[in-house]
Structure formats: C-alpha cells, structure tokens
Amino acid sequence: MSTSSTAPILTAPPAATAPSAVHDSGADTAPCAIVIASCTSLGTTLVIHLTGEIDHYSATPLRALLASAADDGYTGLVLDTARVTFCDSGFLAVLDQWHRRGRRLKLANRSRAVRHLLNATPTVQQTAQAGSMTAAATS
Numbered sequence: 001m002s003t004s005s006t007a008p009i010l011t012a013p014p015a016a017t018a019p020s021a022v023h024d025s026g027a028d029t030a031p032c033a034i035v036i037a038s039c040t041s042l043g044t045t046l047v048i049h050l051t052g053e054i055d056h057y058s059a060t061p062l063r064a065l066l067a068s069a070a071d072d073g074y075t076g077l078v079l080d081t082a083r084v085t086f087c088d089s090g091f092l093a094v095l096d097q098w099h100r101r102g103r104r105l106k107l108a109n110r111s112r113a114v115r116h117l118l119n120a121t122p123t124v125q126q127t128a129q130a131g132s133m134t135a136a137a138t139s
Contacts, residue, residue, distance in 0.1 A: 034058045036065065037083070045076030045104070051083040056090035063094050075103050082109035087117050 037049040046069050054062070066077070077098055081087075091114075099105045107114065 034062060034084075036062065039065070041074070043076075044074050045078060046074045047078045047080070049080040049083070053086035054084060054091040054094075055086070055088050056093075059090040059094050063097065066094065066098050070098070070101065070103065076105075077103060078106045078108055080108045081111050081114045084111045084114055086113050089121075091117065092121065 033052045034054045035051040037051045038047075039049075040047045046066075048062075048065075050062070052058070069077075079095075084091075095105060095107075110118070
C-alpha cells in the first residue's frame with residue numbers, strides 16, 4: 001500500500017486572508033444621475049427641465065417629485081429633455097405612471113436619446129396609435 005504525497009484539493013483557509021484584488025472590467029457600475037435643472041409651474045401644469053441620464057434607479061427622485069405634484073393637484077406636465085443623454089425603460093415607466101392617471105403629458109425639446117428610446121420601443125409605437133400616454137409623449 002502506498003500513500004499519496006500530493007496536497008489535498010481543499011485546504012484549510014489561512015488564518016488571515018488578504019483583501020481580494022478588484023478586477024476593473026472597464027464597465028461603469030455607478031448608478032446613472034438625472035438632475036432636475038429647473039422646475040416651474042404654469043397654473044396646474046408643471047414644467048421640468050431634465051439633465052443627465054435616466055434609468056430605473058435614477059428615476060426615483062423624478063418619480064417622487066411627480067407623485068408629490070399630483071398630490072398637490074397638478075394635472076399637466078411638460079418635460080424638457082434636451083439635455084438628457086441616456087434614458088431607458090425606467091423613464092418610460094415614469095411617463096406611464098403620470099399619464100395613466102389621466103394627466104396631460106408633453107415632451108419638449110426631445111434629445112437624441114429620448115427620440116431613440118421612443119422610436120426603438122415597439123409598444124410605444126403601438127400605444128401612440130391608440131392615443132394613450134405615448135401619443136401625448138411623442139406629440
């Protein structure tokens with residue numbers, strides 16, 4: 001009978017482990033940032049100028065602002081998106097939430113990113129024909 005002289009596959013962990021090195025894949029993992037550059041009201045219409053990037057996470061402050069505006073009786077919304085550099089379905093969800101309650105919505109000065117999102121989303125085009133939220137957003 002012979003015994004193996006190789007070390008076992010699973011060894012006991014060392015008493016103190018060194019911090020693992022972070023591998024930088026080059027991807028930006030920081031959340032996007034949307035800035036509400038200005039917010040004014042014209043009667044019952046809220047006019048908001050947005051700057052930056054809108055995704056699911058960064059849309060939270062905008063969603064909260066609009067919920068508060070709705071509670072205060074605002075029924076119209078004009079979003080100036082000329083300085084929006086990125087947006088995804090998180091932005092569409094905010095728009096849908098506002099309009100779903102029968103409120104008016106208009107997107108003014110749509111940036112390239114906003115136009116791209118509206119044009120690239122098949123459901124947006126279908127609902128635009130039905131005259132719902134997207135029709136107001138794309139007019």
